[in-house]
Amino acid sequence: MEQTITSLLLEHSEQLFGMKLEASHFQFQKTKKELKGDITLVIFPFVKMLRCSPQEAGVKIGDFLVAHAGFISSYEVVSGFLNLVVSDAYWIEKLNEIQSETLYGWAKPDSASRIMVEYSSPNTNKPLHLGHLRNNFLGYSVSEILKANGHKVVKTQVINDRGIHICKSMLAWERFSPINAAGERETPQNTGLKGDKLVGKYYVEFDKQFNSEAKAIISQWEQGDFEGFSEELKSEFLKLEAAKEGKEAKALKGIEDKIKDLAKNQTTILRDAKEMLIKWEARDPQVYLLWTTMNGWVYDGFDVTYKAMGVDFDKLYYESETFLLGKDMVLEGLEKGVFYRKQDGSVWIDLTSDGLDEKLVLRSDGTAVYITQDIGTAVDRFKDYPDLSSIIYTVGNEQDYHFKVLFLILKKLGYDWADQCAHLSYGMVDLPSGKMKSREGTVVDADDLMEEVVAKAAEMTRERGHLEGMTEEEKEELFQLIGMGGLKYYLLKVDPKKRMLFNPEESIELNGNTGPFIQYAHARIRSLIAKAGTMPSNTIASALLPEEKEIVQLLSEYPVVVKEAGRELSPALIANYTYELVKAYNHFYQSVYILNEPNTELRELRLILSDSVAKVIRSSMQLLGIRVPERM
C-alpha cells in the first residue's frame, strides 16, 4: 500500500508539486492510536521544496489521494502529518487474500540463493550449556527465516574434535577412571552416564589434578626450592614475586595468574597431555582408538541434546578433517604476496593498513592455527556447494575480531564471496549471579535446564491445563512443547546482538511476553475453530470494528517482518511482532463475540480473522523453531 501511494504520487508529482520528487522523500508510519487514520505520511520532507506550509501540502496530497487512490477514504492533517484513512473494503479484501494463502508471508521456496548457516560448533570435551542453547536456537531460527525468504539453506557446524583440550579428557580418563569388577574403566554403558557428561567429568578431573600439581609447584617455589627447574624459570618467578609488592588487588591477580601459568607449564600432567596430542597427530593407533571411542560417546550424548533442542544439521565438518585445509591457501597467498614469511618460518599477514594488527596464519613449525583452518574450511565449503552465496557464522561476539580478520583475509585472497559472508555475532548470556564460569561451576547445563523447564511446564499445565481426554503420551508431548517453547522464546525474543540476562524464574513464566502466552492464544483459537465446525472460505463483511481492523493491519505487516528478520538475521523481530499480534487478538477476543455472534456475516468475518491469526502464529513460531498446540 505504501508503495502504491508512493508511486502514485511520484507519477503525478509534476502536476501536483510542479517538480520531480524522489521516493526517499516518502516516510510512512502507522498512525498513532489516539488519532483518526490508519497510515500516516510525514509531510515535513516536502515542505522545504514546495515552499508552502505543512498544512497546505498535506491538504493537497490528501485531496489528491482521496480522488485517485481508491482505498483512501478520507484524511486529516495534524501538525505536519497526513493521516490517511483506508477504507474498510481494502482491509477486508486484504484479509480474504491472507486467508487464501497457505504460506502467507513467505517467499516462494528456492526462489533465492543458497546460504550456509553455521551454528553450535561445540568442543567435544564437555557438555553443552546455556550459551550453546542461545547459539543453537538462533542458528536454527535464522535458517528457518532465511528459508522463509526463499533461500536454500545448508545448516552446518564444525565440530571441534581435536586439540589439547580433547587430550586432557582422554588422559584423565585413562589415568583416573576407576576399574570395575569386569576390569573396565567407566563407560556410558557401565555407568549409565550420558557420553558427553562422562567425558566432561574427566575434563574437570584433569583440571583438578592439573591445578593441584601446579599449586604444589608454586608452594615449592615459594619456599625457595627450585630443584629440577631451570635458572631461567627461577629468575622469572622471582621477578614476578617481586612485582607483587605494593600492587592493587586487580594487578596483583594478574601477576598471580602469570605465576600460575608458569607453574602449570611445568606440570607433568600437561606435558603428558601434550605428548598425547603429538601422538594423535602422528596417528598413534592406541591414542587414535581412545580418541574415536571417547568422541563417539560425546556424539551420542550431543545427539540426545540436539534432539531435545529440536535442532538438526544438513552437513557436518570435523576439525580433525579440516585443520590442515588452510595450509594450501596460505602457501597460495604467500605466492600472491598477501602473506609474508618471517625469519623463523612463521607466516603472517599485515593488516595494519586496515586498522588491525599483524596476524599469524601459520606457526613456525608449519602447523595450522585456528584461523588457518577457518580459511580452508570456508574455501572448501564453497567447493562443496558451488552455488553457495554466503556463509553465516553464528558465533559469540567475543570472536568479533577473529571474523573481521577472517573475512578480510578471504577478500585479500581474491574471494569475492567474502563480502557476502557474515558473522551473526550474538551477546553472551549472563546469570543473575553474574557471568557463567566453568571453573566456578556456575555453568547452566543444557540438558538439565531443558529437563527443568519441561518439568515446570508439566506441573503448571497439570494445574490449569485442559488435559481431559489426552493420553499420557500426548500430555508428555504437550509439556515438552510448552517448556521448550517457553525457553526458546525467552532466548530468542531479545536482539541477538545484545548481551542478555538469563533469569531462571522468568524463563519458565507463562504470563506476559512469553512463549506459552503465544501458544495459549493459538490453542484458544484452534479450539474455537474446532467448535465452529466449518470454516467459511471468505468474508463478505463490509465494515470493521477498530479491534478487527487493528488485527488485519498487523496481519498485513507479517511479510514485511519476515523480510526484515531475514535481512537483519534477527528472530527477535519475529518474536516481537507475534507478541503484538497476540496482544491485539486477545483484546479483540475479550471484547467481541465470535462463535456466539448471532449475525452470520460478522461471525464468519471473525472466524476468518481468528483463523488467519492462528495461521500467522503457527508460521511465525515455526520460524523460531517453536511448536504450537491445538489445546493446552
Place this chain on the structure above:
RNA sequence: GGUCCCGUAGCUCAGCUGGAUAGAGCAACUGCCUUCUAAGCAGUAGGUCUUUGGUUCGAAUCCAAACGGGAUCACCA
C-alpha cells in the same frame, strides 16, 4: 594502553534508515470468569532515554567528548 560493543521505568527488554505526548512484560495496586480456554482482559502508578556539547524545522535515534559496564588485542580455540 589500542580497537570494538553496550548504557531507555525498581528489574528484563521494544523503540525500523531522525518525526507527533518514549512503549511492553515482570514486580506493586484496582477491577472483570452462570457466553467462545482467566496461561486472558481493562485500568492505576512508575522516565532528566548515563552526562555534556554539536548537527536541524525536529534527536532515545546521527556526530564528538566524558563517565560507567563488557569483549578483544596469543606460534589458544
